[in-house]
Amino acid sequence: MATQLFEGKEHASYYQKFRFEPTQEIIDLIFSYVDERLQKPYGFAVDVGCGTGQNTKILSQYVKKVLGIDISEAQIEEAKKASGSPNVTYSVSPAEEMPVGDASVDLLTACASAHWFNIEKFLKEVDRVLKPGGCLAIFIYFADMEVHYKDRSEQMTEVFAEVMNILVPYQHEKFNNMKTAYKEIYEAIPYPDKRRIENIRTKIQMPLSSLMGLFLTFPAFQIYLKTEPEKAKEVLRTAEERFLRIMGTSSTETEVEVWLQNLVLLASKPQ
Secondary structure (H helix, E strand, O other): OOOOOOOOHHHHHHHHHHOOOOOHHHHHHHHHHHHOOOOOOEEEEEEEOOOOOHHHHHHOOOEEEEEEEEOOHHHHHHHHHHOOOOOEEEEEOOOOOOOOOOOOEEEEEEEOOHHHOOHHHHHHHHHHHEEEEEEEEEEEEOOOOEEEOOOOHHHHHHHHHHHHHHHHHHOOHHHHHHHOOOHHHHHHOOOOOEEEEEEEEEEEEEEHHHHHHHHHHOHHHHHHHHHOHHHHHHHHHHHHHHHHHHHOOOOOOOEEEEEEEEEEEEEEOOO
8 A cells, every 4th residue: 555644634734835836847748758649639637646736737737637646535635625627536545546447547647656655556557547558657856955046055955955854864764766766666667668757957936935834745844743843843943044044034935946856757558
């Protein structure tokens, strides 16, 4: 079964508020691959481990019908609250047992979620549900983000990295898949037609308040918060103070630019 670490309602609400959508560069990369293998219009996509639906909503612009599934009831509740797309539905379901028919799916995506799955069972299920020629897109951004602000980017990134280092002891063992850049997942995909695209840099503008909120979405921080609540809160408070001091501002609504390193795995089921 998939790992469950996103069960709390408060955690889910942070996820909805502070997790960002995949950038257009990533979406374009996925659909350029799909366009070469399937005929439009695309009928059905499934977004696995969808969380609160950031990626699911984007897919709805490209595919007639989209289903977002996640093992967390709290995450699905938040996704349903935020959904404004009539062609999107959500369901509580593990990645390894999707509530869809055989050979029914044109595109199956897993955004920042595949490291939590039982990969062997998940890939068997992928093979069951994909149509011949159907596509799989697994993509992730890594935690070693750069935080850019004017000429103070090095200092900003250093503060961010220090917080992430504090969280390392609280990370789940499943994070090893991220440390190896999904190498094992890629090798386990059984299809000959597959691609691994690394070192895709994307940039996202956000207020400092959203960057601070991003920490709250990380499972390791939530574990830290439960284990040592006062220390966890102090780490965030100190980090925010340091960011503001470096930026020379008192407003957490001042925007920073976050640089992400992304990885995309693409594959197509044989016809």
